[in-house]
Amino acid sequence: MTPDELAGQLRDLLGDEARPSTSYGLVTVDVPRTQWVAAVTTVRDALGLTFFDLLTAVDELEAGFDIVLRLWSPPERYGLLLRTRCPRDDAYVSSLAGVFAGAAWHERQVWEMFDIGFDGHPELRRLLLPDGFEGHPLRKEFVLASRVAKPWPGAKDPGESDRDLEQRPRRRVQPPGVPRPGTWP
Amino acid sequence: MSEVPPRARGVIALHEDNCTSCMLCARECPDWCIYIDSHKVTQPPETPHGRPRVEAVLDRFAIDFSLCMYCGICIEVCPFDALFWSPEYEYAGPAPLSLLQERPELGSWMRSVPDPPERAGDDVR
Numbered sequence: 001m002t003p004d005e006l007a008g009q010l011r012d013l014l015g016d017e018a019r020p021s022t023s024y025g026l027v028t029v030d031v032p033r034t035q036w037v038a039a040v041t042t043v044r045d046a047l048g049l050t051f052f053d054l055l056t057a058v059d060e061l062e063a064g065f066d067i068v069l070r071l072w073s074p075p076e077r078y079g080l081l082l083r084t085r086c087p088r089d090d091a092y093v094s095s096l097a098g099v100f101a102g103a104a105w106h107e108r109q110v111w112e113m114f115d116i117g118f119d120g121h122p123e124l125r126r127l128l129l130p131d132g133f134e135g136h137p138l139r140k141e142f143v144l145a146s147r148v149a150k151p152w153p154g155a156k157d158p159g160e161s162d163r164d165l166e167q168r169p170r171r172r173v174q175p176p177g178v179p180r181p182g183t184w185p
Numbered sequence: 186m187s188e189v190p191p192r193a194r195g196v197i198a199l200h201e202d203n204c205t206s207c208m209l210c211a212r213e214c215p216d217w218c219i220y221i222d223s224h225k226v227t228q229p230p231e232t233p234h235g236r237p238r239v240e241a242v243l244d245r246f247a248i249d250f251s252l253c254m255y256c257g258i259c260i261e262v263c264p265f266d267a268l269f270w271s272p273e274y275e276y277a278g279p280a281p282l283s284l285l286q287e288r289p290e291l292g293s294w295m296r297s298v299p300d301p302p303e304r305a306g307d308d309v310r
Binding site for chain 2: 146147150152153154156157158159160161162173175176
């Protein structure tokens with residue numbers, strides 16, 4: 001099935017509120033949060049996407065959180081991504097544990113890593129983090145201790161050593177993907 | 186060493202002669218585990234009316250394999266072919282600090298780096 005054919009089928013199955021898009025040959029369909037479980041069930045049954053591959057989330061800052069699910073059809077050897085978004089201050093979706101039993105573990109992980117709730121989950125408790133762990137490590141506001149405690153080795157320019165960093169203070173290249181100093185508490 | 190494929194990704198080797206201390210690998214490393222120190226040396230002009238050149242000379246190159254996740258980005262970004270995959274893997278030590286390898290150790294892995302393929306695709310099977 002070509003990505004275009006798949007996107008057409010998804011429009012027919014899920015209606016106007018579902019928005020399929022294609023990136024590098026991979027089809028992703030965005031569905032409203034209220035239709036999350038219904039959309040996943042429909043896609044599983046109508047397209048034979050019976051293999052639950054993974055469920056995870058992405059912190060999109062002010063835009064909220066994306067919950068991303070990858071499904072696969074073992075006999076047809078194709079798959080797609082389903083995605084829904086929830087706001088930051090109201091972060092929850094309905095649980096998929098009734099559609100794919102294996103989703104329960106993934107939802108436990110997303111819950112502990114992002115603090116996203118899953119309505120109707122049979123037993124939402126920690127999966128990987130130790131008891132007493134504070135915070136949700138995959139949220140962008142979570143402070144990475146190792147990025148605060150240690151200076152970036154790339155701050156030096158060619159021809160410089162650690163001594164030059166102290167003796168010649170000036171504006172320097174900043175490490176990619178790390179908030180500016182002072183942004184983190 | 187027991188038999189592993191010659192292009193296995195066991196450890197990262199440094200070919201020091203090719204390193205220009207450009208810092209690209211240290212800046213791209215997602216684990217912040219490459220440490221480079223260098224100093225500047227002014228070379229006299231090579232032609233009668235030429236200008237002197239300033240070169241960076243490498244003082245320290247270290248990779249902390251207790252932090253490295255073996256992604257190989259440093260090898261990919263090096264524009265001067267100073268970093269290579271070596272198939273050697275037996276360098277476990279008694280303490281995490283023994284995995285912080287400096288220039289002599291990183292250079293020693295070059296002995297097991299396979300020659301580049303003669304034509305593109307020759308090593309792909």
